Amino acid sequence: xxxxxxxxxxxxxxxxxxxxxxxxxxxxxxxxxxxxxxxxxxxxxxxxxxxxxxxxxxxxxxxxxxxxxxxxxxxxxxxxxxxxxxxxxxxxxxxxxxxxxxxxxxxxxxxxxxxxxxxxxxxxxxxxxxxxxxxxxxxxxxxxxxxxxxxxxxxxxxxxxxxxxxxxxxxxxxxxxxxxxxxxxxxxxxxxxxxxxxxxxxxxxxxxxxxxxxxxxxxxxxxxxxxxxxxxxxxxxxxxxxxxxxxxxxxxxxxxxxxxxxxxxxxxxxxxxxxxxxxxxxxxxxxxxxxxxxxxxxxxxxxxxxxxxxxxxxxxxxxxxxxxxxxxxxxx
Numbered sequence: 001x002x003x004x005x006x007x008x009x010x011x012x013x014x015x016x017x018x019x020x021x022x023x024x025x026x027x028x029x030x031x032x033x034x035x036x037x038x039x040x041x042x043x044x045x046x047x048x049x050x051x052x053x054x055x056x057x058x059x060x061x062x063x064x065x066x067x068x069x070x071x072x073x074x075x076x077x078x079x080x081x082x083x084x085x086x087x088x089x090x091x092x093x094x095x096x097x098x099x100x101x102x103x104x105x106x107x108x109x110x111x112x113x114x115x116x117x118x119x120x121x122x123x124x125x126x127x128x129x130x131x132x133x134x135x136x137x138x139x140x141x142x143x144x145x146x147x148x149x150x151x152x153x154x155x156x157x158x159x160x161x162x163x164x165x166x167x168x169x170x171x172x173x174x175x176x177x178x179x180x181x182x183x184x185x186x187x188x189x190x191x192x193x194x195x196x197x198x199x200x201x202x203x204x205x206x207x208x209x210x211x212x213x214x215x216x217x218x219x220x221x222x223x224x225x226x227x228x229x230x231x232x233x234x235x236x237x238x239x240x241x242x243x244x245x246x247x248x249x250x251x252x253x254x255x256x257x258x259x260x261x262x263x264x265x266x267x268x269x270x271x272x273x274x275x276x277x278x279x280x281x282x283x284x285x286x287x288x289x290x291x292x293x294x295x296x297x298x299x300x301x302x303x304x305x306x307x308x309x310x311x312x313x314x315x316x317x318x319x320x321x322x323x324x325x326x327x328x329x330x331x332x
Contacts, residue, residue: 003027003039004326007190007222009137009207011046011068014198014229016075017311019043019132021318023076025326026131037326041132042186043076044213045069046206048144048172051158053090053100057108064117064136068203070103073121076130083128118180135183137207143173144206157202164235170201170252172209179210187216192325195258196227197312200237200245205252214253223325225260227317230268230303230310234280243290260330261291262320266302268310276310299324 008018019041027036047064049055054065074084087103103124110120118139125134146154149166160167187193196204208214217224226249228242237245242261250256263286268276276282291298301320305313324330 002191002329003037004191004329005040005042005186005189006038006192006194007042007044007186008194009044009204009213010194010196010198011049011203011207012198013071013311014196014203014227015043015045015068016071017197017314018194018227018317019072020075021314021316022321023078023131025318025322028131037322040186040189041076042183042190043072043132043134044137044183044186044207045072045134046203047136047138048142048157048202048206050143050156053104055158056100057104058141061108061112062141063108063111064139064141066104066107067101069121069134069136070101070107072134073103073124073128073130076125076132076134077128078131087128133182133186135180135186137183137210137213138177138179140174140177142177142206144202145171145173146201147171160236161199161202161233162235164238166238167201167236167248170205170209172206177210179212183210184212184216187213187220187222190220190222191329192321193217193220193222193224194227194321195225195249197229199229199233200240200248202236205249208249208253208257214255214257217257218253218255223260223330224258225262225299225321225325226258227262227312228284230264230284230312231276231281232284237284238280241285241287241290243287243294245284246291246294246296256295258296260297260299260325261286262303262317263288263298263300264303264312265300266304268304269306272306272308272310297330 025037049065054067089102091097111117147169
């Protein structure tokens with residue numbers, strides 16, 4: 001097969017799940033490309049997190065929030081044992097240290113030593129021997145602002161995720177945000193572009209609001225795939241179907257950016273579904289007729305992994321992507 005150049009866009013836990021599954025298909029060295037399905041894997045990570053350890057470091061040191069990027073670094077690490085565990089280690093005591101992870105502190109210190117957060121991410125990737133490249137969606141300090149259907153304006157990613165009500169419009173603050181040039185180049189060279197899984201309004205869409213990103217995806221000749229979350233998120237995507245997710249992406253970008261949607265066809269177990277229902281969450285409904293009217297094709301598989309919480313099965317998801325969109329390379 002012709003090796004693929006993949007760009008994965010998102011944030012939070014969802015993006016790291018995708019990367020963890022895909023990394024074993026990535027060539028270790030450029031000249032190994034013909035022996036591996038993926039010749040290049042680039043992750044574009046949202047940088048609007050303002051809660052927890054990332055939010056504290058962002059406010060105190062005026063750096064980009066490192067948490068989502070740390071998770072992606074560990075997910076792409078060739079060896080997730082010792083160094084990966086070290087980067088994920090969270091301090092449970094100590095004044096000033098409590099709640100911080102070692103990886104967040106490492107990225108913060110390295111960004112000050114190098115004077116460049118993007119360089120700190122690149123060097124951290126070398127330390128962890130990652131299979132791929134990771135980029136923050138921008139190196140500017142940005143925040144999220146949501147205009148709700150009832151006219152309220154909610155500021156900050158954490159508050160937006162916790163606020164009940166339907167989001168009418170999501171905005172970046174400041175409005176005009178520049179991307180890293182490497183991001184646009186990666187999108188232009190990609191043969192496969194993945195959006196999600198991840199929080200629709202706080203992980204996926206913020207990346208698409210960075211200037212030039214949606215334009216580059218719209219121009220791309222790559223196959224463009226949306227991977228929706230398995231469950232709705234209370235306060236963010238209550239009652240939204242898969243097609244409603246897609247329409248929200250189109251509304252914010254003013255472009256039809258997608259060709260395919262990945263659909264889970266395996267039901268959530270009753271006990272786990274009941275626990276989610278008590279928190280106001282339910283499985284995201286795959287309304288196939290509406291998706292077809294949007295001109296989208298669907299790929300189906302059993303993608304659920306349950307360990308108290310519902311996540312995508314990273315191995316099965318990666319296998320589906322390789323078999324359906326790399327080995328066969330469907331036309332646009």
